[in-house]
Amino acid sequence: MKYFHVVILCISLFSCKNNEQQLSNSIMNSKIVVAHRGASGYLPEHTMEAKAMAYAMQPDYIEQDLVLSKDNVPVVIHDIHLDDVTNVAKLFPDRKRKDGRYYVIDFTFEEIQQLKVYERFDPKTGTQFYPKRFPKGKGNFRLHSLQQEIELIQGLNHTTGSTIGIYPEIKDPEFHHKEGKDIAKITLEILSAYGYTTKEDKCVFQCFDAKELERVRKELNSNLFLVQLIEFPEETKQLQHFATYADGIGPWYKQIVDKKIDGQWQFTSLVDDAHELGLKVHTYTLRADQLGDFGSFEEHINTVLKDAKVDGCFTDFPDKVLKVLQ
Numbered sequence: 001m002k003y004f005h006v007v008i009l010c011i012s013l014f015s016c017k018n019n020e021q022q023l024s025n026s027i028m029n030s031k032i033v034v035a036h037r038g039a040s041g042y043l044p045e046h047t048m049e050a051k052a053m054a055y056a057m058q059p060d061y062i063e064q065d066l067v068l069s070k071d072n073v074p075v076v077i078h079d080i081h082l083d084d085v086t087n088v089a090k091l092f093p094d095r096k097r098k099d100g101r102y103y104v105i106d107f108t109f110e111e112i113q114q115l116k117v118y119e120r121f122d123p124k125t126g127t128q129f130y131p132k133r134f135p136k137g138k139g140n141f142r143l144h145s146l147q148q149e150i151e152l153i154q155g156l157n158h159t160t161g162s163t164i165g166i167y168p169e170i171k172d173p174e175f176h177h178k179e180g181k182d183i184a185k186i187t188l189e190i191l192s193a194y195g196y197t198t199k200e201d202k203c204v205f206q207c208f209d210a211k212e213l214e215r216v217r218k219e220l221n222s223n224l225f226l227v228q229l230i231e232f233p234e235e236t237k238q239l240q241h242f243a244t245y246a247d248g249i250g251p252w253y254k255q256i257v258d259k260k261i262d263g264q265w266q267f268t269s270l271v272d273d274a275h276e277l278g279l280k281v282h283t284y285t286l287r288a289d290q291l292g293d294f295g296s297f298e299e300h301i302n303t304v305l306k307d308a309k310v311d312g313c314f315t316d317f318p319d320k321v322l323k324v325l326q
C-alpha cells in the first residue's frame, strides 16, 4: 500500500514538473499559434462562439482585443467603435458622436450586452468585409467581457485538461487616457485576479503603443510576457529599445517577407535582428481568404512560419495553420 502511494506521488510529481516544463517551453522553444479574435474565419470575431470553436482547434493562445465600457468593463472587441460589428445604430440611433461613430466608451456594459454582433461590415455601405465568411445578420451573437472570456477558457482548460492561454491586447490606451480611463491598469488587475501574473502563466500581453507597453513593465511592474506590436517600417529601428521592456515583437508579416525573386521569397533582417536581442517574433495575420501575393494558404504558412523562422503567428484559421505545422 505504501509503495503504491509513493509510486502515485512520484508520477504526480513527475507529471506536475512535466507540465511546468511544457508551459515554459511552449512560448520559448516552439512555434505558437494564436487564434486571432477566435476562429474568426468561421464565426463573427470576438464572440464566445468564435472562442469556443477556436478552443476546440487547440491553438496555443486565444486572442482578446480590449476596449473599456463607460463603467470600466474591458469589452472584448477590436475597435473603439461599435458600429462595424453590431446593430448599435439601429438600437441606439441617438448615441453617436459628432463624427457619426458609436463609441464603446459611451455605453455601459449592460447596454453593450443588448447589442447583436454581426460579421464585420462597412458601416457606411453595410457591405460585409470578407464576403465568404459567416453571413452578416444571421445568428444571435453578443459581446462579452474579458472576465467572461477568461472564465470560458479556464473552464475549458479544467474540463479538457488542455492549457490554452490568453493573448490580450489593450486597444488605443492614449484614447482611453484622454477619456480619463487607465485601460492598462484595469486589465492587469483582472488578469492578476485570474492568476495571470508571470511569464509562466500562459498569458501574453500585447499593445501597439510602445510608450504604454513600457509603462506596463516599468511603472505598473507587470511580470507578464509582453509583446510590442509594430506596424510601421521606422519601428523596426527601435528594436533595441523594445528589448529593454518587451519579450517579443508582433510585426505585420509584410515587414518580414519582402518580395519574390526568381520564384524565391526574400526576407528582411527583422526576425534575425529581433532574435539577436532575445526577442520572440509573433507575426500577424494569416488569412486563408486574404492571400496577398501567395499562391496558396499553405505557401503563405510555410513561407512565414518555417522559412522566415518566426516564433508564432496570429491567424483567423487556426485549424489550417496547425495542420500545416504538424
Ligand code: CA
Binding pocket: 063, 064, 065, 169
Ligand atoms: Ca489584436
